[in-house]
Amino acid sequence: MNPKDTKILLIDDDEMILKSLITVFSAEGFQMLTARDGNEGLVQALNKEPNLIITDVEMDKADGMSVLHEIRKAGPWGEKVPVIILTNFDANDEVMKGIVADKPSLFLLKSKVNPVEILEKVKDLLSKEI
Amino acid sequence: MNYKSSSQLFSWYYVVIIVIILLVGIFATFYTYKDVSNNTQKTLLKDVASMAVAFNIDDIMNLTGTPLDLTSPVYLSLKNKLETIRATNEEVRFVYFLGYRNDQVFFYLDSEPDTSEDYSPPGQVYDEATDLDIEILKGEKGEGIEFSTDRWGSWLTSLVSIKHEGQVIAVLGMDMSADRYFRNLYTHLAIPIISTIFVLILIFIGLLLRRKEKEYISFKEKLFSLATHDLRSPLTGISWLTETTLMNKEGMRKEDMQNIEQIHEKVKTLLNSVNTLLASTDERKVKDKK
Numbered sequence: 001m002n003p004k005d006t007k008i009l010l011i012d013d014d015e016m017i018l019k020s021l022i023t024v025f026s027a028e029g030f031q032m033l034t035a036r037d038g039n040e041g042l043v044q045a046l047n048k049e050p051n052l053i054i055t056d057v058e059m060d061k062a063d064g065m066s067v068l069h070e071i072r073k074a075g076p077w078g079e080k081v082p083v084i085i086l087t088n089f090d091a092n093d094e095v096m097k098g099i100v101a102d103k104p105s106l107f108l109l110k111s112k113v114n115p116v117e118i119l120e121k122v123k124d125l126l127s128k129e130i
Numbered sequence: 131m132n133y134k135s136s137s138q139l140f141s142w143y144y145v146v147i148i149v150i151i152l153l154v155g156i157f158a159t160f161y162t163y164k165d166v167s168n169n170t171q172k173t174l175l176k177d178v179a180s181m182a183v184a185f186n187i188d189d190i191m192n193l194t195g196t197p198l199d200l201t202s203p204v205y206l207s208l209k210n211k212l213e214t215i216r217a218t219n220e221e222v223r224f225v226y227f228l229g230y231r232n233d234q235v236f237f238y239l240d241s242e243p244d245t246s247e248d249y250s251p252p253g254q255v256y257d258e259a260t261d262l263d264i265e266i267l268k269g270e271k272g273e274g275i276e277f278s279t280d281r282w283g284s285w286l287t288s289l290v291s292i293k294h295e296g297q298v299i300a301v302l303g304m305d306m307s308a309d310r311y312f313r314n315l316y317t318h319l320a321i322p323i324i325s326t327i328f329v330l331i332l333i334f335i336g337l338l339l340r341r342k343e344k345e346y347i348s349f350k351e352k353l354f355s356l357a358t359h360d361l362r363s364p365l366t367g368i369s370w371l372t373e374t375t376l377m378n379k380e381g382m383r384k385e386d387m388q389n390i391e392q393i394h395e396k397v398k399t400l401l402n403s404v405n406t407l408l409a410s411t412d413e414r415k416v417k418d419k420k
Contacts, residue, residue: 014367016370016371019371020373021370088363089355090358093355110366111362111366115370
């Protein structure tokens, strides 16, 4: 896996989160795509077909669960692309019900990880995809 | 976000309970019907049989079943007895003696005063006689009870034969108003029916209250979940941004770097405290639920 050939899409409406992740991932050499709401994220995903998607859940104009659901319906790429759910909702919260059906690759609680740890997990996921 | 209640009003468990209660109610109603019905009819039959024994056979044999009886002291004595029986048994409407000749059923006498419009004079033909009346009069049966309708109304009629040397000389009949009988029956049936309905209403109220309680708990959980998210999110943003800013500290003033380090440490501590607090609150919620 060559980071320079790897596109990662970040979907989050929190500017601080986006800046932090871009700093860390860009330093590693990844090509970064960003979106600030669910709709924009879905358009970017379907047009650019990134190698990995990291998405928040609670956003305007389509939440992360809707984005994941639509991506999984988008043909062979959508079925296989790793999607990381990055949120401050617990996995067993009522609002997260049903997300498991769309097979997110990883579920991360923002308040318990940091950008460097997320980078390690991304590299791990991408190496498994190869 | 759309918060729909996921609770279901009915589970199979409650359906089974309701079906059982309905079946018990139906069985109790049916049993009450049979019990009251049988007891009432048995009592009437027993009463008429007891009364028959009290009459003097010779007196009955002296009746002719014609207008000649009207002046007979025996007729008047028997009539008096029938009137007394009628007066002392409020459930009974008519008491009478029937006879059978020339394939016709007739009245020997009844309990009605001769001024009453329901009075039957001696010898009056009883056209509405039933098969049971005739069977008992012919000696084919000794007693019987049935529902019948005649010109005077609808009745529960109990009959017993009076015999002399094996021959039926008359039949003593006693009529209870069918309305009265059914009123009594329905009064008794009301108990199991109303009890069943009452229990079902209690169950439905219980189910509704339980549903409301579940909806309330679900709403509280969702509210807690939202609050949790909104508390963590800004702290996470500050923690990450300060951490990644410190990754590029070349060219940063030492004082600025130290300030950002302090902010980072403080916000990490705060975030850990929030996570611990929320985790312990969650544990207490689980314990409360248990």
